[in-house]
Amino acid sequence: MGLKTSLWAATLLVATGAQAQDLGDIDREAFRAEVRAYLLENPEVLLEAMDVLRARNAAEEARADEDLIADNLEALTNSPLAWVGGNPDGDVTMIEFLDYQCGYCKQAHEDVKELVQTDGNIRYIVMELPILGPESVVAARAATAVLEHQGPEVYAAFHDALMSFRGRLNDDVIGKIAASTGVNVSQMIADMESDSVGAHLDMVKGLAAKLNVNGTPAFVIGNRMVRGYRPLDGMRQEVSAAREAS
Numbered sequence: 001m002g003l004k005t006s007l008w009a010a011t012l013l014v015a016t017g018a019q020a021q022d023l024g025d026i027d028r029e030a031f032r033a034e035v036r037a038y039l040l041e042n043p044e045v046l047l048e049a050m051d052v053l054r055a056r057n058a059a060e061e062a063r064a065d066e067d068l069i070a071d072n073l074e075a076l077t078n079s080p081l082a083w084v085g086g087n088p089d090g091d092v093t094m095i096e097f098l099d100y101q102c103g104y105c106k107q108a109h110e111d112v113k114e115l116v117q118t119d120g121n122i123r124y125i126v127m128e129l130p131i132l133g134p135e136s137v138v139a140a141r142a143a144t145a146v147l148e149h150q151g152p153e154v155y156a157a158f159h160d161a162l163m164s165f166r167g168r169l170n171d172d173v174i175g176k177i178a179a180s181t182g183v184n185v186s187q188m189i190a191d192m193e194s195d196s197v198g199a200h201l202d203m204v205k206g207l208a209a210k211l212n213v214n215g216t217p218a219f220v221i222g223n224r225m226v227r228g229y230r231p232l233d234g235m236r237q238e239v240s241a242a243r244e245a246s
Contacts, residue, residue, distance in 0.1 A: 065225040068211050075207050076220060077125065081200040083147055083155055086116040086124035092242050094122050095220040097129040097208055100139035100162045101169055102216045104229040109163040111232040119239065126159065127204045129216055135169040137201075138192075142174055144200055145191035146183055157181040222246055 039045060069076065076095050086094075096112065098105040116124045128143055130136035139162055147155040158181045162169075165177060178185050191197065208218070211225065219226040219235075222242025230238065 062224065065211075066223045069220055069223050069225070072207060072210055075203065076127075079127075079200065079203065081144055081148055081196065082204075083126045083152055083159065084123065085126070085156065086122045087120060088123055090121045090123035091246070092122050092222050092239055093125065093220075094222075094239070095125040095127060097127045097204070097213050097216055097218040098163075099130055099132050099136050099216045100128075100143070101132045101136045105217045106163055106166070108217050108229050109160075111230075111235060113160075115232060115235050115239070119236075122239065127207070128201065129204055129208050129213070129218075130201065131216060135171075135174075138171060139169050139174055140201055141192040141197050142178065142188055144197045145188050145194065146178070148194075148196060149187060149191045150184060154182055158183050 077093060082095075094112075094116075096105075096108075112124070116122050128140035130140040143155065143159055143162065146158050158178055161177045161181045162174075165173070167173065175185050175189075178188055208214075211218075211220070213227065215228065217229060219230075219238070221235075221238045222245060224238060224242055224245070226235075226238055
């Protein structure tokens, strides 16, 4: 469709909502019939309008996400009980909200590892967001306690093993995974119910709510939100876009 035709169609559509109000009943009906006939002959006009509307809505959502990220940047990037991997001095910060029982999180896990390793300039932060039942809460508490009391290296191995495990988690499985990755299990169990662990997970839950994160995985990449799983190429594009925007 040419520009002239599109502009004429847009004029007609505007008129139906505004200028047509000034027409008499007979003229109004005739005008509406003309517009209807045009749209039936040129339905692509409606598709173009929907594309414009979707693009406009997406831009508005992106701007709203930028504001939310800016308002919560301190909590996103400086929590003492959120593990930092990748390059701590990277030019792009990527934060992942995840659940250790989330199938899409596990699917994303290998892609995220490859992205962080091959890029070399991403600061990667993990936020445990247990939303899939009691076992998810146990796993998140265990991981957070390990990070707080046994250090980031032990946590990294434990986290990776939890994300790589494909079965259903329970207390026994979590304990076995912990033991296999060098975790002091008895210390982990003692530390899991600490006030600091609970406060951190409550903070992450509240932060997710502020950012309109209703499922996992969800990512903050630079000043952009990515809700849901994206394959590796899509994640690379998001990182590139974040770099261009910075």
